[in-house]
Amino acid sequence: MIAGLDVGSTTVKATVARDGAVQWQDYQRHHTKQAEMVLAFLQRMQAEGGLTPGRDRIFLTGSGSGFIAPLVGGKFVQEVVAVAAAVEKLHPQVNFVSEIGGEDMKTLFFAPGGDGKSKQVYMQSACSGGTGTFVEKTARKLQIQTERLAQMRYAGMTLHKISSKCGIFAESDANTLVKSGVPVEEVIASLYEAVVYQNLATLTKGNTPKPQVLLLGGPNLFFKGLQEAWQHHLTKLWAERRIAAPASLPPESLILVPDEALYYACLGCIEIGSGEAPGVGVYPGTGKLQWWIEQGQWEQKAKEGAKGLIRNESDLCEFVKAYGTDQCPAPRQGPNPAREAPVLVGCDFGSTTAKAVVMCGEGELLSSIYVPSNGNPIEDAKALCRSIRERGYQRIAGLALTGYGKDLLRDIIGADVAIVETVAHATAALHYYPDADVICDVGGCDVKIMILRQGTVSD
Structure with a gap:
């Protein structure tokens, strides 16, 4: 028998054939665990498909098969060559x-x-x-x-x-x-x-x-x-x-x-393998691959990998001290009489998250909320408003919006103003850090760098 494996970027596909007739095939997502999924496949191919070490042969293709092929005694086949071989045979x-x-x-x-x-x-x-x-x-x-x-x-x-x-x-x-x-x-x-x-x-x-x-x-x-x-x-x-x-x-x-559209690279490997000499790609079993998963990859990383970002706890403490968030505004802790007074609310409906802050009339930060976006701006707005109410803020004196969803939601939730995101960034940055020169905002789907000059965004 001949086995063909396609170790792709997201899935592993495999086919076992005897004299051109498929005996076993399957595909599974590997969730970045390519070698582990190949090992599981090989064990199933032996138990369910009759693949026999030392007798049968194996050929591999796909972006993840380059380092796996030598571990299982297989021969690597370039992916487009494999697909072309299957197409020429099955669909001339x-x-x-x-x-x-x-x-x-x-x-x-x-x-x-x-x-x-x-x-x-x-x-x-x-x-x-x-x-x-x-x-x-x-x-x-x-x-x-x-x-x-x-x-x-x-x-x-x-x-x-x-x-x-x-x-x-x-x-x-x-x-x-x-x-x-x-x-x-x-x-x-x-x-x-x-x-x-x-x-x-x-x-x-x-x-x-x-x-x-x-x-x-x-x-x-x-x-x-x-x-x-x-x-x-x-x-x-x-x-x-x-x-x-x-x-x-x-x-x-x-x-x-075709129904077999997933397996054409595997079928091409089998087609190419059938034309190779009998001694090419003989499958020795899973021992070497299992050793690599359990021990070999860690030895390789220890030998070739880069050093860690920190050497010890002291390095981490020094980094946090130098670049920590101690100077950033934080919500007030403890009893908060401002819950009874009117508050100002700002919401940012971004591409992947929805954020809100609650401030008193004097500009002090009272509370902040950060939740993942559900992909529906109206549901995101409901979630933020619900959280604000649950924290005891019932009287909103002013509401401002920014982000992707501001224009859709402005009239729906009765906001006082919808602000362009770069203007909102610059206003907040200069309020808390008057000497700021650059703002870098890494969002869910975009990155913004703003150059500040004389209290405005110049670029």
């Missing part, structure tokens, strides 16, 4: 392949050549923009469950501009849309639009994807809306460029999403 009529993984994207163009088909391969792995993580992180921020996300549609939805080149920018755009009152269904459809746009704009390199098209990878398999986005854009592209579909193919077969 396909002309274009898009595989979207957890943190990378690949496109393959097949064209008739003198000896079989020639291949052009393009891969994007420097950034997760346009990948599965790109969609999942934004959906998680919007508190959309995985099951619901898989069924959310693209067809018929109003689309909005979302950055397709950067996951952080996309999350920021999605936050802004939601806090402006855009339904989450439209935000997710816009994310699918961004994914397909990123693939077609950056990974086709002037080539035209011609039918048949094969869509591979978890996002293409699980997200129905993403399949609809591909269908829309490819059909539109073929009409614009006057590309006729093969007469022998029915319309529904022009774009294929």
Whole structure:
């Protein structure tokens, strides 16, 4: 038997085959524990799939397999080579392949050549923009469950501009849309639009994807809306460029999403392995991998790793003394008669959190509140107001808002003023630190650096 493992950026996939027939396969998220998940897979492959040490062979691919392959006696196969091998065997009529993984994207163009088909391969792995993580992180921020996300549609939805080149920018755009009152269904459809746009704009390199098209990878398999986005854009592209579909193919077969879309890299490893010499990739068992997990990796880190940030408790105390928050304003402690008097409230509805402060009329900080954002600015506002009331502040003399959600919430909760975030930062900084020159604010989805001159923001 031959086993193929794909150790990806977010999941591990594995297939065991005998004479080309699949005997066992599975996939699981590894939550950054790649080696540990591979060990668990190998143990299951031995117990459930019949993989036998010393007799059967193993071939590995994926971004995490480079250091694992030698530990299990396997041979490393480059990922696009593995995918291409599987596609050429299983779908010889396909002309274009898009595989979207957890943190990378690949496109393959097949064209008739003198000896079989020639291949052009393009891969994007420097950034997760346009990948599965790109969609999942934004959906998680919007508190959309995985099951619901898989069924959310693209067809018929109003689309909005979302950055397709950067996951952080996309999350920021999605936050802004939601806090402006855009339904989450439209935000997710816009994310699918961004994914397909990123693939077609950056990974086709002037080539035209011609039918048949094969869509591979978890996002293409699980997200129905993403399949609809591909269908829309490819059909539109073929009409614009006057590309006729093969007469022998029915319309529904022009774009294929096979049930085994997760496992094509594994199947390609098996296909390549079957052409290797019998002594290549012989699986010796899990002993060496288990040793590396339990002992070897720690020895390697101790030998090659950088020194710690602190040497002892004394170093930590000195750092805290020099850079601590002792000089920052802190809420009043103990009995607080100001709870009966009117107070001033400032709220910051940010991209990932909602914050509020309560101050007396003289400018003294009475209380502060910091809660994670639920992705819904109205619910965030309810949570902050509830917390303020629970702390005993019933009479609010003035309410000011800032952050992403200020414009939507200003009229809803009756705020007196909505302030641009940089102005709010500068006003507070100069109140507590009159000699401040620079403000650096690291937020959930953005970073702001403000240069102060003569009491104003100059840059």
